[in-house]
Structure formats: C-alpha cells, structure tokens
Amino acid sequence: MLWSRVATIAGFLMPAALLYIGLVLLPVIQAVYYSFFRWNGLGPLQSFIGTANYARVLGDKVFRGALAHNLTILVLSLIIQLPIALGLALLVRHNLRGRAVFRTIFFLPYVLSQVVTGVIWNFVYLPQGGLISRLYQAIVPGATPPAFLAHPNTVLAALFVVITWKFFGFHMMLYTAGLQNIPAELEEAAQIDGCGRLQTLRYITVPLLGSTVRLTIYLSVLGSLQFFDLIWIMTTGGPVNASETMATYLYKFGFLRFQLGYGSAVAVIMFVLCFGFSLIYQRLVMRRDFE
C-alpha cells in the first residue's frame, strides 16, 4: 500500500522532473560553471580563468549601458505603462457600452508575436514614408521627419512606445480580473457614506487592488530585465549599442562571437539580478498576498 503510493507519486513526478532538471535547472548550474572559463563552445573546457569574465563584463561600457537600458525600460514601464493600464482597466470596467470590444482590442497586441510587432513598428517608424513621418510632415510641412530608431538619443524611447503598445493590454487584463474580485458592496457603502466617485476610487478601489498592483510590478520588472525579441528585430541593439539590452548582449557574445564562457558570465549576472529581485520582492512586498 505504502509502496504503491510512493510509486504513484514518483511515476507522476518523474517525466516532468527529468525534462525540468535536464533543460531548465542543470543549464543554469552549467552556466555558472562555464562562466569561470574561456571557452568557444567547442573542445574541452580547460582554460580556467576564475572571475576574469565577470571583471570583463562588469568593466565593459557596452554591458553597463545595456543594463542601464534594461533599467530605463523598467522604470518607464512602472511609471507610464502600468498607470495607463490601470486607468484603462477602470475606464472599461462598467457603464461603458462596448467594453468587451474595447477589452478585446486592448489585449490584442499581447497575443501578437514580438517579431510581427517589431516588423510592423519598423514600418510605422520608417523615416521615409512611414506612418509617423507622414503624420509629422502633415503637421510640420516641409520638415525632414526624425528617424527615431536611427538616433541614439531617441531609440530607447521609440522602443518603449512599442513595448507599451504590446504589453499595456496584458496588465490591463490583470487589473480587470483584480477589479472583478472587489465586492460591489464596499464601493456602494463608501458612496452611501458620502464619498464621491474619485474618492471611492482613491480610498476604496485602488487600495483593494493592492495585490494585483504588486503582482503587475513584479511581472513588469522581470519582463523588463529580459527584453530580447522586439529589440533584436527592430534595432539589433543599435545604433552604436544605444538600445542594447542584457539579452541582446548575451546573444551577441555567446552565439555570434562564440564566447560561451563570457556569455555565461552575462547570463549569471542576469540570473542574480532576476533571482535576487524575485526573492527580496516576494519576501518583503508580496508576502501578505499569499495565504
């Protein structure tokens, strides 16, 4: 009886465990190991160089720039993208005819691949004949429209617009789900007690949405630290590394230049950032959201 139970449990866990350990956990540990070597991915691992890869990564201006770009995207997402998403979730909450249609439209970009999104927005940003340059010329006749993606000072902002376009619907949808869990009685009670609409929103609705807000912040931070697809398609990190992210940097060194040891050091730094953030944030901020 006991043995059959153990066998059942083991049999149910084993297939998933094998795949998960082999293709998810082990590679992370291997990345740590590789990061202490100089290795081109072929032949045996033999030139152990200690922490030299880390010193080189952290000393590289391009990597520090990439990290700064990830952090810029992160901050912009928190202060612009999430408030837009929350605002729209409140807007399409009730008393708005056609709200289901609006929600479907707002969520649509999330379903598209980042590749499709990137190609379409390359067209939108096209300096000669793109949608934005045509609009610009219509407003300022005769002017040369700026090439947002080609200029180091504007490229990150331009990409952030696309990131917001792609992901605001996802966060809006989470807020919408959170709002549905707030009992209507609470807001009605507040209004009976003399709260205006905005006061109800400020003192009842938004505080009750706390756990969802904390969650979207969490997802947004983790997402911002690992941007790749969209940026690779739109700028490949350029011009002159002005839109490099940690992931594009990792790809360039690990795969295009076959510096696997060095690329692994980048991966480990990403891992430490994400894992560290996850643990601290879950301990300190989200703890009260778990039962």
Add this chain to the structure above:
Amino acid sequence: MTTRQVQASAASRRGMVAAAKYAVAISFALLVLIPLLAAAINGFKSNVEVLLRPFSLPTSWHWENYGGIVRSASFWRQLGNSTMVMLAASFGVVVLSSMPAFVFARMNFRGRELLFNFFTLGLLFPAAVAILPLYITLRQANLVDSLWGVILPQVAFGLPGNILILRGFFATIPRELEEAAAIDGCSPTGFFVRVLLPLMRPALAAVAVLTMVLSWNDFFLPLLVLNSEKLYTLPLGIMQFQGQFGTDWARVLAFVSLSLIPTIGFYLVAERQLIAGLTAGAVKG
C-alpha cells in the same frame, strides 16, 4: 436652481463624462488598430505607393503581393512547422504539468511543499539565463536543427508556471469526490484519469491555449536551434523575409499580415481560455 435644472445639469455632466470616457477608449483602440490595419492595407499597394501614401486606400489593388506569398511553398512550410511545434509543445505541457499538479494538489506526504517549490523555482529567472548551456546540451543530444530541439525546451520551460496554475485548479475539487472514487475501488491514477482530468477540461484548455500562444510566438529558441530554412517557424520566416525583401515594404507587410490571420482568428475564438489561463497563473503565481 430648480430641481429640474439641477437634474438637467447633473445629466449633462454625466453625459460629458461618458463622452470623455469614450474619447479616451476610442483613441487607445485606434492606436492599437491603426498600425495593424495599415499593415494589412499597405500590403495591397505597390511599394512606391506604400511610401508615398501610407494612410490611404490603394489606388489599384495589388493582390499579387499576397498571392505570391500564398503560392510560395516556404510560407506554408513555416506555417506547418509552427503548427507542429505548437501542438506538440502544448500537448507535452498539458500532460507533463497535470501529473505533478495532481500530486501537489491531492496527495499528502512529507516534503511535498519542498518538491513543489523545487518545481516552481524556474519561475524566478528568465529563459535567457539557461540558453547557452541549453544549446550545448541540445547539441550533445543531436537536437540542434530539429523541431524537437524547440519543442522539448518549450515544454520544460512551460512546466513551472503551468504546474502552479493546474495545482490551483485541481485543489478546488471536493475531497468527497475523491473519497467516493476510492470507495468504489478507484486508485489515485484511476481517479486522475477518469475523474479529475475530465472534470478539469476548462483548466486544461486554458493551459493548452496559453502554451499555444507562447509557443507560436517564440523567437529566441527557434533562432538558436533551427539553422535550416526548411525547419523555420513563422517568426523566423518573417525575420528572413524582412531581411530578403527589406526595402519592399508592400510585400513584407503582406507577409506579416498573412501571418497575423491565424493568430487573430485563434485569439478571437480562444480569448476566454487565454485570459483564464493568464489570470490564474498570475494571481496564483
């Protein structure tokens, strides 16, 4: 003011608030839709006209942009590859995450929470971290440049989140049902196969749909693993097409728009399941 005037001004204020709400909602809807519609419509133009008048309807409809792609074998092959990877990955995820989820939701044993945390550890870091050694592993296993080299890692990386989602769903089944099944002589495996899985079809659908969308859109993994053109999935095909016809925007946009049709169609059919999966994963995660 008389009562009637007060009512009238309140009503007109409410009307103005409603109008403002619509204005905001419609502007955002347009911001979402205009790039997509512009892509689809400009796919019908000559390239010169795309660049001259991106906002207008085509003066003459160039069906050959779309026609050329529909008649090309590579588009259908990429569509087929994407479909195969998507179906295999979502089948794998549903099977392999429902089994541990069942153990974690319905069986009591020492070390259960520890094992569960072990399985969900993967949620705390991005796939990019594992990608270099994963590539080496796949190379050793002769899986580079094969669709399995995409499918297996997609399943593996889908496990943590979906085990979490399904455990939440599986925990909602009343214990009495399990006891009744046990009295009728049903083993835990029998209960899992004959009672739990059929009851949990909506949850399994949510997990499957979520995995399908992620797999269909995956770019990083296929980019690394697939070298030969005949194995390309749609995202790789789009990238290649853009590289090849980069300046011929009419054709690039036609290609992108065609590739959007299955995505959007699927979304309109499965929106509910997708949202159920995402919110369940997010709220419980």
